[in-house]
Amino acid sequence: MKEKLREKKGITLIALVITIIVLLILAGVTIAMLTGENGILAQASKAKEKTNKSQNEEESMLNSMSNLIDNYTVSSEGFDSEANANKPKLAEGMIPVKYEGNKWVKADSQNANKSWYEYGNTAETKRWANVVTVKEKGTKTREDYSKAAEGTEINMEDVTTMFVWIPRYSYNIVGEKNIEVSFLKGNTNQEANGQVTS
Numbered sequence: 001m002k003e004k005l006r007e008k009k010g011i012t013l014i015a016l017v018i019t020i021i022v023l024l025i026l027a028g029v030t031i032a033m034l035t036g037e038n039g040i041l042a043q044a045s046k047a048k049e050k051t052n053k054s055q056n057e058e059e060s061m062l063n064s065m066s067n068l069i070d071n072y073t074v075s076s077e078g079f080d081s082e083a084n085a086n087k088p089k090l091a092e093g094m095i096p097v098k099y100e101g102n103k104w105v106k107a108d109s110q111n112a113n114k115s116w117y118e119y120g121n122t123a124e125t126k127r128w129a130n131v132v133t134v135k136e137k138g139t140k141t142r143e144d145y146s147k148a149a150e151g152t153e154i155n156m157e158d159v160t161t162m163f164v165w166i167p168r169y170s171y172n173i174v175g176e177k178n179i180e181v182s183f184l185k186g187n188t189n190q191e192a193n194g195q196v197t198s
Contacts, residue, residue, distance in 0.1 A: 065161075080111075083119045084192035085167035085183035087111075088129040094163070095145055097130050097154055104132070104159075106145065106152045115150075119167070119183065129165035134158040170197040 034040050080087045090096065096107040096116050107116035107130075117129035134142050138158035145154060168184040170191060182191040189197045 061160075079185045079192075081192075083114075083117070083183075085119045085169075086186065088117065088131065088165035090131065093133050093142065093146075094131045095134065095154065097132050098127070099130070100151075104130075104154045104156070106148050106150055106154060108150045117165070131163040131165065132159045133161045135160055 032039065036042065078087045078089060079085070088096070090109060096109045097104045098107040098116055099105075109116070111117060111129075114127075116127075118125050118127045120126055132154060134140075134145050134154065135158050136142050139155045140148075140158065145152070145158070168187070169181050170184055170189070171182070172180045174180055182193070182195075182197070184191060184197070191197060
């Protein structure tokens with residue numbers, strides 16, 4: 001009886017070598033993608049650095065604004081008797097603005113002719129004093145905006161912060177729906193009419 005030879009199937013040495021080479025190439029590409037100059041790990045590290053830098057800048061700006069507010073005092077000499085409210089006090093870098101048409105433009109910080117703010121009793125005579133700060137450099141520099149004439153458009157791309165000046169006030173609730181508001185002089189509890197609130 002003749003014995004049937006069975007064919008044995010297996011991997012040849014050449015196929016094994018080729019497989020190892022392909023795996024080494026794939027491993028090299030993967031390692032380069034992870035650790036190379038523009039690899040995933042390097043990009044993640046750069047992103048973390050940028051985030052930390054932005055966070056530090058934001059914290060610094062918030063601390064600066066907080067210090068500004070904490071050290072901010074308004075004297076009774078800063079009282080606008082015509083508006084019956086404290087005059088807005090601008091810190092360095094702040095630019096007075098008003099909304100005109102469909103854009104923000106530089107306002108007159110002296111408020112001649114009530115062109116910047118007005119605290120009247122009617123809808124037509126109520127206008128808050130708005131202020132912006134702008135980037136050091138943008139479509140114009142901070143210095144350009146500071147020296148610009150009244151009516152110069154402030155490009156919103158350049159604005160970093162917007163503020164509205166709300167004068168110190170006291171209020172009294174009358175009945176169910178009426179609230180009487182009186183602006184206070186300086187840092188005192190004295191109203192424009194001379195009455196002192198508690």
